[in-house]
Amino acid sequence: QVQLQESGPGLVKPSQTLALTCTVSGGSISSGPHHWSWIRQTAGKGLEWIGRIYIGGSTIYNPSLKSRVTISEDTSKNQFSLRLTSVTAADTAIYYCARGGSTLSFFHWGQGSLVTVSS
Amino acid sequence: QSVLTQPASVSGSPGQSITISCTGTSSDVGNYNFVSWYQQHPGKAPRLIIYEVSKRPSGISDRFSGSKSGNTASLTISGLQDEDEAVYSCCSHAGSHWVFGGGTRVTVL
Numbered sequence: 352q353v354q355l356q357e358s359g360p361g362l363v364k365p366s367q368t369l370a371l372t373c374t375v376s377g378g379s380i381s382s383g384p385h386h387w388s389w390i391r392q393t394a395g396k397g398l399e400w401i402g403r404i405y406i407g408g409s410t411i412y413n414p415s416l417k418s419r420v421t422i423s424e425d426t427s428k429n430q431f432s433l434r435l436t437s438v439t440a441a442d443t444a445i446y447y448c449a450r451g452g453s454t455l456s457f458f459h460w461g462q463g464s465l466v467t468v469s470s
Numbered sequence: 471q472s473v474l475t476q477p478a479s480v481s482g483s484p485g486q487s488i489t490i491s492c493t494g495t496s497s498d499v500g501n502y503n504f505v506s507w508y509q510q511h512p513g514k515a516p517r518l519i520i521y522e523v524s525k526r527p528s529g530i531s532d533r534f535s536g537s538k539s540g541n542t543a544s545l546t547i548s549g550l551q552d553e554d555e556a557v558y559s560c561c562s563h564a565g566s567h568w569v570f571g572g573g574t575r576v577t578v579l
Binding site for chain 2: 388390396397398399400402411412413414447454455456457458460461462463
């Protein structure tokens with residue numbers, strides 16, 4: 352059974368960079384056809400897909416966040432990471448990592464990591 | 471605001487059936503049969519309950535069903551139970567990325 356766990360700072364100052372890591376167990380991030388996404392949930396605004404990384408390091412990002420987002424992988428640690436630059440209060444959210452597959456849906460999710468942007 | 475439009479809330483009595491709509495465009499819901507639905511209880515991560523418009527993952531009750539017509543997808547919960555009280559979100563593949571609805575809070579009266 353695949354399990355995902357987010358980790359990272361819970362508080363980030365405005366204009367700084369948000370950085371989170373997702374550690375995967377029970378499956379390899381190097382094996383297809385799965386892809387690995389970051390999704391966030393803001394209070395009262397619902398879920399928002401941020402981007403995904405696929406086998407070999409191929410990435411695709413949400414057009415609305417593309418200029419500030421980088422997703423990378425560390426296959427030796429079976430982890431993938433999110434960096435979001437120039438954060439504002441609007442980036443305060445619960446950040447989830449999730450695994451998608453050939454069904455283009457998200458079957459496995461981490462428990463979520465609350466990140467607050469505040470000085 | 472979210473890309474896909476869902477009603478903010480829907481309610482029903484135990485045993486009744488309810489339907490939640492999810493309206494997108496010809497660039498997402500209308501063009502792909504990759505609509506999924508997620509159930510989320512307070513403080514928990516979303517849980518996949520429907521994928522590819524109408525398919526259920528193993529272990530999901532057959533009281534949950536999905537459909538699509540044009541740019542609108544729908545989730546029906548039949549035989550409503552107390553445990554169904556949660557937020558339900560739709561999601562659609564949109565070519566190179568994914569878009570979500572704002573979520574619908576289901577209340578069991």
